[in-house]
Amino acid sequence: MTKAEKALRDELVARCRELNSSGINQGTSGNISVRFGDLMLISPSATPYDEMTADMVASVALDDTSGAYEGPLKPSTEWRFHQKLLRERPDANAVVHAHPTYCTTLAITRRPIPACHYMIAAFGGTDVRCAGYATFGTEELSILAIEAMKDRTACLLANHGMITLGESMAKAMWRAIELEAIAKQYYLSLQIGGPIILSNDAIAEAMKSFSGYGLQETK
Numbered sequence: 001m002t003k004a005e006k007a008l009r010d011e012l013v014a015r016c017r018e019l020n021s022s023g024i025n026q027g028t029s030g031n032i033s034v035r036f037g038d039l040m041l042i043s044p045s046a047t048p049y050d051e052m053t054a055d056m057v058a059s060v061a062l063d064d065t066s067g068a069y070e071g072p073l074k075p076s077t078e079w080r081f082h083q084k085l086l087r088e089r090p091d092a093n094a095v096v097h098a099h100p101t102y103c104t105t106l107a108i109t110r111r112p113i114p115a116c117h118y119m120i121a122a123f124g125g126t127d128v129r130c131a132g133y134a135t136f137g138t139e140e141l142s143i144l145a146i147e148a149m150k151d152r153t154a155c156l157l158a159n160h161g162m163i164t165l166g167e168s169m170a171k172a173m174w175r176a177i178e179l180e181a182i183a184k185q186y187y188l189s190l191q192i193g194g195p196i197i198l199s200n201d202a203i204a205e206a207m208k209s210f211s212g213y214g215l216q217e218t219k
């Protein structure tokens with residue numbers, strides 16, 4: 001194993017533990033993947049993160065949809081949408097998926113997140129869409145996720161959870177935490193009369209100010 005691969009595996013394990021410590025993980029439902037050349041490194045299926053080590057991280061060829069993998073443990077059951085996103089989104093090198101409470105609550109009601117806060121701009125546009133429902137782990141769910149993620153770096157998954165993308169694991173994780181925060185704020189605003197939605201111009205202004213901002217936040 002090269003030094004570069006070992007470093008990515010170590011970071012992936014650390015980021016999985018961060019999913020727990022940040023409170024956005026529920027049980028072992030969260031998973032993380034990262035691009036390594038033509039491969040995807042991905043957290044293994046149903047493994048508690050405090051017991052995970054770098055050699056348990058599964059490796060899957062980005063162009064092999066057969067389910068073949070290398071590693072002592074099977075990749076996450078959601079490997080298909082991780083693989084499809086890394087294959088079809090060259091702007092992304094890392095994918096975070098989890099079922100955090102507020103994102104999932106909105107996803108259960110199949111609501112997109114509107115421009116209720118300027119931070120929506122961190123996800124590439126004026127909203128974060130909610131993908132339609134398909135059974136977890138299926139190719140159909142991968143297709144729905146790709147569609148919902150068009151021109152965006154996040155989406156909700158109906159009756160399931162959320163996905164974020166990033167140029168790095170740090171950035172994808174930062175977006176996951178920000179997405180759960182905005183989901184909570186939107187949910188709470190719905191309890192007191194509903195949000196005032198920002199204009200497209202206001203979001204465009206916020207997006208301009210975002211260049212470089214996210215990376216600073218992840219330090």
Ligand SMILES: [Zn+2]
Nearest residue numbers: 029078136161
């Ligand atoms: Zn899931």
